[in-house]
Amino acid sequence: MLSIQQLRYRNILNSVDFSAKSGEFIGIVGPNGSGKTTLLRLVAGILRDFSGKIGLDGQNLAELSSRQVARLVSYVPQIVETVIPFTVIELLRLSRFPYRGMAPKRGPVPDFEAILCQMGISHLKTRQVATLSGGELQRVLVAAALAQDTPIVLLDEPTSHLDPFRAEAFVATLASLKKEGRHLFLMVSHNTAEMARLCDRIVALKGGKKIGEFDPASLLEPEFRFLIYSNGDGDQP
């Protein structure tokens, strides 16, 4: 489903290789500045001047158009201070751009209601996105990614703005999505406990290089945490 070979991007990523198949939940960990978000943006087709190869569903990303990539990969960005002046349902409709292009009514229409129900936000359907709380917004952004109907879903620190209670509920929702087995999830997070709970495998990056793949449970062990997060110049984890 996803295969990454010899991936390099400017001086940020330097030789990253790994592959994953449908139904897997892959965690990407590493210290700040290790290239995690850049990796997601490359797989999402946002940054395109990379070297190496990103294979999506057997096709080479470099040879696909933006819309073709967007039919294979959806991306849930970190929550930023962007004001989104649309209602929830309007935002979900925008996720159909990969299929419709500039034509408003072309292509299949997914069951938006079912997606909202799955994310537990049916009641927010006609609300303005700008009026939502952080927890609601995060669920809406995931719903928008699901509306894009892609086999690969990328999540960038989805719980970092949530309080512990809402983060837990959100992780439970992700776990139920994982159980369906229809998507390959790639998630960047600094929360080792939720990574250990959700992920099948952990890919660790440091300084733009992949330093290894680990069992998620090892994230809870202090030696592994030091190995992953230290800069190697004597600093303390």
Place this chain on the structure above:
Amino acid sequence: MKFRYFVGISVLTALTLLLPFFFPIPLIGHLSEAVNRHILWDIRLPVVLTALFAGGVLAGGGLSFQALFRNPLATPYTLGISSGAAFGAVVFIVFVHPGGSGAAVPVFAFAGALCSALLVMSFAFRRRMVQAETILLAGVAVNFLFASVIMFSQYVAAQYEVFQITRWLLGGIGNAGTLSVVLTGAAFAGLLAALLWLSPGLDLSILGDDMAASRGLDVRRFKLILITLVSAAVAATIAFTGPIGFVGIVVPHMVRLKLGTAVHRRLVPMTMAAGGLMLAVCDTIGRTVLFPVTIPTGVITALIGAPFFLWLLSRRSTLQR
């Protein structure tokens, strides 16, 4: 609901087209019928039509630039197109045809406007990733560049030429004719069709480059296409009207506040219709309130529009992008 707005806009447009039949004809009723007919069909009607089309283009340009640059202060002039046009006009008035008539000013203004747009784009689109801020700042720089050339020209120009330049910079629809109607009409129709077609891309642009790109929009190409289209339409318009301000920045906000949506397929037709109406009405007011003195349209748009917009703003707490 959409239908109601459509009917309202149609009725208002029809009324605006009828304006020349009522104003200021009754004030000069002592003229012969032939002269009246000439004034009505050959002078008033082209002015009203040019105002309708020009206002629509300016409002449509402002709407799309505000979405593209994700900046509520963006206008069709943000990329320096108005100072480029002014530069062209000044070159003609001072250097090419000093002291003469201004018949060829639109040609030079159009050329100057295109120059400034090309200049901004050639700098901004050099790199693979084109950030909105880069384009905006390039526009600011080009604006200052042309403004300084204009100031220098005014410094060296004769008194009569300075007067001509000042009048042009005020903006107005005084010298409208068949040519201005045809060209601004073509710009209006072309921009309306293009913006309707590209409206999903405008919606995505508001989400920011990353979210737009991850939904399959080729952000760089979209920016290039949109800026080219808007610049061409605005250049064709500003060549005849001069840099009329306010319509381009405020009408889009008025329509957003009124319709309560940010979906561009709904905003585009209303904004362009409202922009046209506003300019046509302002122009008529400028020609009639102090008759026989004509107040330049550019003065009236802000004089009436600014208080009205402030009133609208005070009723809604947030300015939507």
